Amino acid sequence: MSGDLKYPDGIAEKILFDPIKEGADKLCILTAEATPSMASWLLKSYEELGVSDVTVKLIIGNTLNRGMDKGAHESFKELHGTRYSDKWGNFSCSYLTYPPALENNNYYIWMNGDTPVRAYKISGSFNQQYFLHDNKENVNETDAVLAYGIYTDAEKRTMYCTYSEVDEYVVFRSAEDDTREQMEADTENCVCLSLLTKNGEIGKRSGLNWGQRNKRNRNEAYIPLPSHIAKSGFFPLGKQHFLVVTDDYHALQLRVEQQNDKAITTPASNALLGEYFRNRLGLCNGAYVKKDDLLAYGRTDVTFYKIDEEQYYMDFSVEEK
16 A cells, blocks of 8 residues: 555554455445445545455445435445446445344454455444544454354345345435425525636636646546635545535535645546536537536536535526526
């Protein structure tokens, strides 16, 4: 692993990173609840640290009782699929679909090949709030063979999140549908970000046109983030990921990055955000975005509504003419 990058110590380091240094190559997670932002953060962290040969297998156990948020489900499907497999190695996500339901115990089992070598049993679920926010829980190891037995027993009662018939076994709910009117009325819990520069023009090689440079993917883009909003605490910082569900029912994993936290990007690939906006504007992939394109579409900004610490709703809709 590269010495140039430092990730949070404590629980995250002990459970998610240290075993790799000792030769472990597969992490099996059995947890009551999980967020795709945490999975995205972990996979991106491995990529940035030069870890390319670790497999992560995630089982979410509370789907029998609570179902699954639609936006989170779509994001897990993308992470599970082949879209990022060339960079992020092997990741799979399964839902518990047959009883008994998972008790409120969360297991993290590290394997070396087919041999369980280290395991942890903790109270916290697989999310950034637990792993990255000064958690003081005393983490102790548990018997790796016993923990892996519990994991494999649960695995027999699961279904991959990408399985075509998974909606027959898991109830999917939509937080953005249920709360959209309420969110849009809550003007104190939203921010509007301009897609233009401070002088009111489109960035020629920044913002939506970040990739308009030599030898770059021309879809690369970011949403400019003013300093006062970055410092306000509305968005998570420190390279944490957050899930955004859009008004047209897409799911995007985003994070704040660049110097002075000035940009919101898609960490899996900076081009994903540019592809999304070009599609909304009716432009071809890689096209240069003009201010006139935004004016013709009907708006030059985008609004974010905060649902919780790891999920947001992004509105780029326009009123029908």
